[in-house]
Amino acid sequence: MSATTLERVRRALAGLEFEELAARDGMPTLGLAPEDVHAAMERLAHAGRFSTCILVTAVDHLPDEPRFEVVWQLLSVAENDRVRVKCRLPGDEPRVASVSDLWPGARFSERECWDMFGIRFDGLADHRRLLMPEEYGHHPLRKDFPHQGIDPGRLYREWDRARRAQQGFPAQHPDELQPQR
Template sequence: MADDTAPTGADDAEVEVTPEVAPEELFGALLTRSGGQLVLHPTREQYPALLRTLHEAGYHSVIDLCGVDYLTHPGRSGVPASVATERFEVVVNLINHKERGRLRLRIQIPVDDARLASAFDLYPGTEAMERETFDMFGISFDGHPDLTRILMPEDWLGHPLRKDYDSGRIPVQFKGAPANRPASR
């Protein structure tokens, strides 16, 4: 798809690439650096093909996949100007054991169409992580074999890690504790 422009030899030397001011690309996706870590910003459409490229380039494990809800912090840092930010982000961490390299993908997900292609076919290890992201953020993953809630009960309403979901904090009682519990022994 979009990775036909990817330099073929880029995966050998990506850790040593000197930082530049101009927007960089790696494997056809925009590249930024965050504290010495490489971050790619593929679009949703680029994501499946990018995973395939990365898998061929030696990134054999998806170490982590999680969601972030940027509802109250829309002006986030570390995103190139050309990337349109959306409310949700799915963050994928990949590892290349051979080159001891890590790569992080940040994919923007709009709230009114919160879906992303599942990485299950290439990386079966993402199964539980995608289910967790679905459970906590309501982002659905197309092609996932069993997209059900994983941590919350099946009949739970809402997605707890969304910023507009109440954290459920109840005021702590100091007086008038339940009758079951006497004030002293």
């Protein structure tokens, strides 16, 4: 753990409760309670000079509770160092504060995190899914989601039925095979 980075982080977060976690790669790592996330991030962004939010992602520790762990990685261009921030969230209705007001680029990562893990970010203006179709109805990177999906062709078949009805075709073209899964 880099001492100077940690010193700066400690100074920036003076008065807030945080935990210093050991990371295998040696990157300074903090653990925060969900309600402290936004205040701590604001201090890191301004007093800590962490000008860039590299990523927002999550880890699903399925049998354990609290189940989800949201991970942010911040980069300070001025100081050339990085810090990792972690926060554990409960399995039902995981919510955490959005940092998209501090780093606008975090919007995409937060939308992806909502799409893949179903974690809500309070304060994120645009809560659309990033990758999957809007009506998909599942969060596919959760550990309890089967990797081959739950009826993966459903949205295509619904679209195809509507298209055939609109164009006056029979519901299933005789040339075509039935979708397998």
